[in-house]
Amino acid sequence: MRTGIYISGAAHLLLIAWVMLAGLFSVPRPAPMQVSDVSLVSAEDFAALNQPAAAPAPVDAVAPPESPALPSSPRPVPAPEDRPRTPAPPEPQAPARPDDAPDASGAQPVPGTQVTDTVTAPPAPEVSDAPPAPVPDSAPPRPAARVAPTAAPRPPEDVAIADLPPQPATRPDPAAPAEAEEIPAAAPPEATTEIVTEAEERPDTGRALASSPRPRARPARPAPTDTPPAADPAPAPEDQIADAVAQAVGGEASAPGSGLAASGPPLNAGEREGLRVAVSRCWNVGSLSSEALATTVVVGVEMEQDGTPRPDTIRLLSWSGGSEDAARRVYDSARRAIIRCGSAGFPLPPEKYARWRDIEMTFDPEKMRTR
Amino acid sequence: MIARILTLFLVLALGAGLAPAQAQDGPLRIVIDEGVIEPLPVAVPDFVAEDARAADYARNIARVVAADLAGTGLFREIPEEAHLTTVTSFASPVQFSDWKAINAQALITGAVGLDGSGRLTVKFRLFDVFAEAPLGDGLQFGGPATSWRRVAHKVADQVYSRITGESGYFDSRVVFVAERGPKNARQKRLAIMDYDGANVQFLTDASALVLAPRFSPTGDRVLFTSYESGFPRIYLMDVASTRRRALDEQSGTMTFAPRFAPDGQRVVFSLSQGGNTDIYMLDLRSGQRMRLTSAPSIETAPSFAPDGQQIVFESDRSGSQQLYVMPVTGGEPRRISFGQGRYGTPVWSPRGDLIAFTKQNKGRFHIGVMRTDGSEERLLTASFLDEGPTWAPNGRVIMFTRETSGAQGAPSLYTVDITGRNLRQVSLQGAASDPAWSPLLP
Missing domain, CATH: 2.120.10.30 (TolB, C-terminal domain)
Structure with a gap:
């Protein structure tokens, strides 16, 4: 018992001694030296520098900065009568007056009296559908008929809507060549996940490259799984752990599977990522509404052993964040993605088929949402 | 005693680490939170003219529908030159393989009739090509022939609504x-x-x-x-x-x-x-x-x-x-x-x-x-x-x-x-x- 007291007392004494004496033998570190360039100044120059600054030159002696090029801005702010876009260049003295009246021929008809109450039928619609080419800015304006306004046509008669009988079975013709399905007719259009509006666009710098970044390294692909599984593969470390834990707790994590229930080692991160990327490449959200882009759906699908999905098993399991209609649109887009990119088989390890025979994919377009 | 406590900790830690693996029993679950933003390829073959006098209307209505959709920037029309098949009958089954081959993800078929009083009848169907299934029911519109553009806009509004999930704006x-x-x-x-x-x-x-x-x-x-x-x-x-x-x-x-x-x-x-x-x-x-x-x-x-x-x-x-x-x-x-x-x-x-x-x-x-x-x-x-x-x-x-x-x-x-x-x-x-x-x- 006393030994402890002695040790504690000695330690405290040593500590007190160190605190009191340690500072005596320490040398303060020198402050870093600051070095700066100087120049010699003569007495005349020094006096000149101390003179009060001269008054700035008159404003009119300095070329004013050029104002932004707005030669005919139609929105002069101060005048209240100019708030509604006044007609092109109004006269300041009479802002409310319209421009000079058009020539006599144009003003001849009096609109108020020439208007008839009868509604004229609209002219026969043009059959040709070729839209007129956009008129360049320099093109002369189209001459307008200077006549009294004709009565506007009533909206054409409402169209009646009727349901059609259901479409007959539309299965593909079995005689159709199957290999044709693999031939894309055209390259897919350029896709993007970012939106750059016109207001955010950088000025055009021509064809010159602003920089030449090196291509990013390709992400590591999942380990190839085409090698046949060994007859008696060495268990992975995690499997050993699982077995040990299962044995310890009496569970069945490593119990031999029947071949139908999920059993064996689960998909590793690379294999899961490969599937995720494969589906993402075909998931086109460009035509979804804003509400749909805020809707998350869970889609279930059963897979064949060759990695292709069974289209008739694709189903909507649940959704959140939007209406049922919005969920249906997201589900349609997800279904298209699964079928399109799964037609050649997803990159999944065959030896783990029991693990991915049933897949639940959660499609969350939140990142792609365009507010 | 200490050895027992350490063993218990080890077992608990390993059990917690193994939980995700055990959670994979049942369906494989993955989250897709990235996709692409591109116009949806859509095929709009000329509508079928059920009457010889309706031939021009059949073609022009299909063109207006295609222009409406493409004008939104959400759809991309696959040009007719790329079509592998021609729709000659509104009621005949769709050869989906021909449309898959050209990567058409949506297909619009229609038919136009013109009766003796000058009244148009336009019916259409919309298909999800890769799902080989219709998107919604077929619809039929009727109106005077002079309103053929309005009819076309209404068809386009329906297609737009069924694919995007929001109402259209073409018939305005x-x-x-x-x-x-x-x-x-x-x-x-x-x-x-x-x-x-x-x-x-x-x-x-x-x-x-x-x-x-x-x-x-x-x-x-x-x-x-x-x-x-x-x-x-x-x-x-x-x-x-x-x-x-x-x-x-x-x-x-x-x-x-x-x-x-x-x-x-x-x-x-x-x-x-x-x-x-x-x-x-x-x-x-x-x-x-x-x-x-x-x-x-x-x-x-x-x-x-x-x-x-x-x-x-x-x-x-x-x-x-x-x-x-x-x-x-x-x-x-x-x-x-x-x-x-x-x-x-x-x-x-x-x-x-x-x-x-x-x-x-x-x-x-x-x-x-x-x-x-x-x-x-x-x-x-x-x-x-x-x-x-x-x-x-x-x-x-x-x-x-x-x-x-x-x-x-x-x-x-x-x-x-x-x-x-x-x-x-x-x-x-x-x-x-x-x-x-x-x-x-x-």
Whole structure:
């Protein structure tokens, strides 16, 4: 018992001694030296520098900065009568007056009296559908008929809507060549996940490259799984752990599977990522509404052993964040993605088929949402 | 004892680490949170003509449907030259393999009939090619042959709605100011057209300058400002008959910037008197006028929220032109724009979630959108002069005026998606400005 007291007392004494004496033998570190360039100044120059600054030159002696090029801005702010876009260049003295009246021929008809109450039928619609080419800015304006306004046509008669009988079975013709399905007719259009509006666009710098970044390294692909599984593969470390834990707790994590229930080692991160990327490449959200882009759906699908999905098993399991209609649109887009990119088989390890025979994919377009 | 505790910790730790692996029992679960944004490839083969006289209609209706869809930027039409098969019968089964081969993800088939009275019958079906299943039921539209464009727009609206999940906007019209002549002597007339620039009809002549037409919620009436009396004054016109009448005529005042309330029975507008401009509301049934703002500053360009409970307008009460929101019953306005530059011509979205506006900053004009509380401001365009946004009926597209610079500069109409993509010029001959989009036609 006393030994402890002695040790504690000695330690405290040593500590007190160190605190009191340690500072005596320490040398303060020198402050870093600051070095700066100087120049010699003569007495005349020094006096000149101390003179009060001269008054700035008159404003009119300095070329004013050029104002932004707005030669005919139609929105002069101060005048209240100019708030509604006044007609092109109004006269300041009479802002409310319209421009000079058009020539006599144009003003001849009096609109108020020439208007008839009868509604004229609209002219026969043009059959040709070729839209007129956009008129360049320099093109002369189209001459307008200077006549009294004709009565506007009533909206054409409402169209009646009727349901059609259901479409007959539309299965593909079995005689159709199957290999044709693999031939894309055209390259897919350029896709993007970012939106750059016109207001955010950088000025055009021509064809010159602003920089030449090196291509990013390709992400590591999942380990190839085409090698046949060994007859008696060495268990992975995690499997050993699982077995040990299962044995310890009496569970069945490593119990031999029947071949139908999920059993064996689960998909590793690379294999899961490969599937995720494969589906993402075909998931086109460009035509979804804003509400749909805020809707998350869970889609279930059963897979064949060759990695292709069974289209008739694709189903909507649940959704959140939007209406049922919005969920249906997201589900349609997800279904298209699964079928399109799964037609050649997803990159999944065959030896783990029991693990991915049933897949639940959660499609969350939140990142792609365009507010 | 210590060995037992360590063993217990080890077992628990390993058990926790193994939990995810055990969770993989059952279906494999993955999360897809990335995709691509690209137009959906759609095939629109010519509709089948059920009558020889309907052949031209069958082709033209299909072309208008394809143009409507492609014009949104959300769809990409696969050209007919790439089609591997021809649809010769509306009732025959679809050869999906032929459409998969050209990567058509949606297919529209249709048929057009024309009876002896000149009445068109148009029916169509929409298919999800890769799912080999129809998207919705087939529909049939009927109408006079002269309305074939409207029928085509209605088909396109249905297709758009079924794929995107939101209503279309193709069967709608736009009232605008048709302009002619040089800048210093420009003539302006009210005109109306289909949303895509077709079927232009004039509503007024060029004897008086007109500005800022606005559709009623039902699309049958138009408010506008005219200088017919020498001063700006607001008028109400019946579109079908072009009859019009002045509203709120009081000497010594100027009225402008009118806009309908969602109920169509009230009108908000600006009234300038004695050098001060404030916002008023007029009841069209009783003619009663109510003052909504009372400030020495300039308040103008009011626009109702779709629920009719609030108004957004522009004011320079803070020293610069900014946007404010106030209850329609009156009350203190709340400023919602705080960015650099000047804000004006606010318009509330039909969805109620966004406000479109014109912004002037550093010598450039922009069309932008922001949340109704002023957050998430996003500029969609930039040019020498962009102004006067108007919303498509579905709140997805904005039409506005873009004017080019120089002595030969002229205004024209453009559309842009609210994401800032798909900026397009409206196909229209001649100069045009001040567009106002109608609601969907019945």
